[in-house]
Amino acid sequence: MSESKHIDALVKKYLGQLQEADELGKSIEDQAKPTVVIFIDLTDSTAMKHGKLARSWLGHIFTFISVISEVAMKSGGTVVKRIGDEVMLTFDEIASSEQFLDSLADSKLHEHFQFKIAADYGKAYHFKFHSGLADDPYGTVVDRCARIAKYCKPGVTLCSGDYAGGVDNESFFYPLGSFSLKGLPDPEPIFVRKPQPSPPSKEYLEPLLAALNQPANQWTGFRFATRAYTPASFSLTTEYIAARPFLLRELLTLPRLPYSFQEFQIMIKDLDDDSRNQYLAYSVEWEASFDSFIRRGSFLFAILVEESMPYVNLALMPDMIEIVKKIKKKARVKFRGVIMKIGGMTIDIDYVEIEGLTN
Secondary structure, X not given: OOHHHHHXXXXXXXHHHHHHHHHHHXXXXXXXXXXXXXXXXXXXXXXXXXXXXXXXXXXXXXXXXXXXXXXXXXXXXXXXXXXOOEEEEEEOOHHHHHHHHHHHHHOOHHHOOOEEEEEEEEEEEXXXXXXXXXXXXXXXXXXXXHHHHOOEOOOOEEEEHHHHHOOOOHHHEEEEEEEOOOOOOOOEEEEEEOOOOOOOHHHHHHHHHHHHHOHHHOOEOOOOEOOOOOHHHHOOOOOOOOOOOHHHHHHEOOOEOOOOHHHHHHHHOOOOHHHHHOOXXXXXXXXXXXXXXXXXXXXXEEEEEOOOOOEEEEEEOHHHHHHHHOOOOOOEEEEEEEEEEEOOOEEEEEEEEEEEEEO
C-alpha cells in the first residue's frame, strides 16, 4: 500500500470515529437531568498514614467509606466512585440529599472522623462506561462542586447557590460571598450549610450570655450603656449582608495573597475585570492609612487609602462603630480580611479583623 493510501485509510477511520462520537454525545446530551453532586473527603488520612503500619489505618478508612456509602444509599443516593479517601455521590433530588446530610449528622460520624463536604445541584450528563458500574456524571455541576470542596475545612458543608436555592428553607444556609473558582468565568456564590437540626440557641449560649451580662460587666455613662446580650446577638441573618464576622474565616480554606496593599495596587492597575477576579477570596494581611468611615443604618464601612488608587473599603460589623470612631485620620491600620470585590476605585474587604493601630 502506498503512503498516500495508508493516510487516506487513517483519515477515513478517524472521521468515522468522530461521527460515532458525535452521535454518542448527542444521545448522552438528550438524557441530561438535574442532579445533586456531593463530594465527601476524609481530611486526616494523609497524616494518619504517615509512619504507621497499614493495618492501623486501612480499617479506619474502610469504615468511613462504608458508613458514608450505606447512609447515602438509604437516602436514595448513588455511590459513583471512591477516589482514595474521597467519596463522590449523586442524588436525583435535593430532598434526598438533605435527608442524607441530616442522617449523616445523626450518625455521629463526625465524632470519630474529620471530613468535609461540598454539595452542588445542576444539569449533569451521565456516562455508563461499564454495565456493572454506576452512571458517571459529567458537566459544570461536577467541576464546580469539586472547586467548592477546595474551600472546605473539616466539619464544614459548603454548597453552591444553585443547591441552597433548591432547598425550601433558606435559613438552613448562610451566604459566604462570591468566590472565583478555577475554570469558571464568573465568581460563584458559596453558602455554608448550618447543622440541622440547629442546636437550641439559648441553652447552647447560656454560659457565654451569663458571663457577658453579669453585673461586673455592666457599664453606664452619660452617653452610653452596656448592651444586653441575647441569643439573637449571635445569630447569622439570611437577609442582605454587608459584613461578616472575621471568625467565619475559620470555616474556609483560603489562599493567602503574598503581596502588600501597595504592591497589589500596582499589580492590578492595568488588569481587566476578568483578570482582577482571579484574586477574589484571597485572604490578606495589609496596612493602610485611615481616611474616613461611612455608617448607613446597620452598615458600617471604613475607608483606607494610600497614595494611589484603588483604596480599601473595609466592611465592618455594626458593633465596631465605637472602635472606628476613635481612629484618627491618617492613622496606620493593620488588618486581616478577604477580598470580595475589586473595582477600578475600590477593593472591598470582608471578614475584617483589625489587628493594630499606629497614629
